[in-house]
Amino acid sequence: MIEIERLTKRYGATTVVDDVSFRVEEGAIAVVVGTSGAGKSTLLRMINRLVAPSAGRVLVDGEDTMAIPEDALRHRIGYVIQGYGLFPHRTVAENIATVPRLLGWEKRRIAARVEELLDLFQLDPGEFAQKFPHQLSGGQQQRVGVARALAAKPALLLMDEPFGALDPVIRSRAQDDLLAIQRRLRTTVVLVTHDMNEAFHLGDRIAVMDRGRLLQYASPGELLLRPAEAFVEQLVGTAERPFRLLSLTKVGEALEPGHAEGEPILLSATLRDALSQLVWLGREALPVVDAAGAPAGRISIAQILRHGRALP
């Protein structure tokens, strides 16, 4: 768990981060969004003390970060940046081993951990362990960057536009992979982005920043239904709202009893995916099945549309 209390950063007369407070529950993903120069990176870098706060404090699991020696604090917090900052003169395995080595882990334990992480990120250790960063594709470098940040099993992971340099297809795969791994490891994540789709896809909670101030910190649904300021509404995108809302809801929540003809839809799909399928096939309703393939009911256009309205 991480608590940010009245955090402020001033450079001379300009306030770059202005009295920001929020809290991220254990195992949750908080996404910080905002336009360029809003102070997102500065906020993130105050958490691991790469930037010294002018006022306010950060508590990690209840402990004031100022009470922890700077390097020791950073050993406990994973950090991934845009461009990843992989060490070009070190192999993939050596890159991933960085923090465990700093912590003085035993050689065998480090090797086992490196292998485990490469497996987790679907990089064949035999093929990739001894490669140098420049021999990897952008997507592979990104995975190595996250693997390196997770090497010493940090409870907290900070990510500053970690997918910014990837093409759309690889990016959405990387987002899904991150979600899967995060659900498995239960790591608390604070992620900075200016891609709203990414924020809605990944965030349990979204913090909207503008000119150093935190405008709203809420769940994606709340952000859509009850935006705190005009700026938030504008950032969320008025035309996109119903579709974002639909993509937050699973088919299971709009299920009707009964049958329908056609290609079945999974219970775990989002309403947005279901709507898209219905429109594409030109049908009013489709059957729904669970993960095992057993029939669970049906989903209809009318029912979906009801979930996309601002007022139910």
Add this chain to the structure above:
Amino acid sequence: MASLRASLSLDRVGAVIAVLIGVALTAAPFVTYRANRIVAGEGRMLADALPPAGVAAVVLAAIAAAACAALIRRPAIRLAAAALGLCAVFPAVGVSAGFVAPAGNGFARVSPALGFWLLALAFALLAADALMRLRLGPWVRLAALAAAGAAIALLLLSGAWADLSLMKEYAGRAESFWREARQHLWLALGSTGVACLVGLPLGMLGHRIRRLRTALLQVLNIVQTIPSIALFGILIAPLGYLAAHVPLAAALGIRGIGAAPAFVALFLYSLLPVVANTITGLGQVPAAVTDAARGMGMSARQRLVEVELPLALPVILAGIRIALVQNLGMATIAALIGGGGFGTFVFQGIGQTAIDLVLLGAIPTVALSFAAAILLDALIDLTQRGAHDRD
């Protein structure tokens, strides 16, 4: 078919080399003959400089090399042709010395002349061009350097050049030759070494502190523009004062003239490349890399030793290479103020208008610079771990 035509088409560098070889064979004397050490010499064309078999061997090797240079693209073959040429012309000039000088005449002098130098230059160019196109790895280049060194040592030790004027100059002063060689190396290597000891920490500080960096580079740039003679002059006063007033300095052999000011001057000159490249190298480390290193909890010392210095090393070594090659050449000037080194022979030779004595000082100087450059270039390649593959 197409590849054959491509490999037989005229090569531009090769054509120039072939023309050089042609001029050397037909229009320039191969050696110069002089009745004694300092009278004016007379040129001997290749045909008169060697016994018929020798003439044939040199001409055949040279024509073969010229043909390969002009017509064949394969670098390995070009290299072989260059090696053949060098292996023919270097022993030949030694044989020529014995052939041209009248038997039993101890005063007669034979030196390589324009024709020889042009042939040697052409073959060396061909070899350098081929080596560059072969893109040899650092270890192979080091092996090639060692092989070339061994070949030269063999040539000299076998006595094949014993009749050449150059070697006669050497024979007369073998002892002082090696003494000056040691002195030359000590001046050049020692001053570069001290420049590294001082320059690396200065560069690291300069990287950290912007104001120091600007001041440092300005001062060193100014030092670099002072002509060496002037710098010696500037150093005479303080070093002379030191010698006169500090007994320890005098005991260490520090005086206003001699090796001490030369050493200090060389040190000052080599400081700029070392400091500037250290600053540049550290500055080139990508910001994302240092940021990530900091974010992962590396201390300032760990970042410097494990990340910044290894990534800056090729650039720093390039600076040391510049300093070393520059100092190996510039140490020649030390002789002007009694500092010793190979320059001693150069300036003696100029004084006596004995060109071979000048060469006795100049050739080892050039050879040393050349070898140092190859050595450090190989080292730079070896330190570029994880850099983009050379292709």
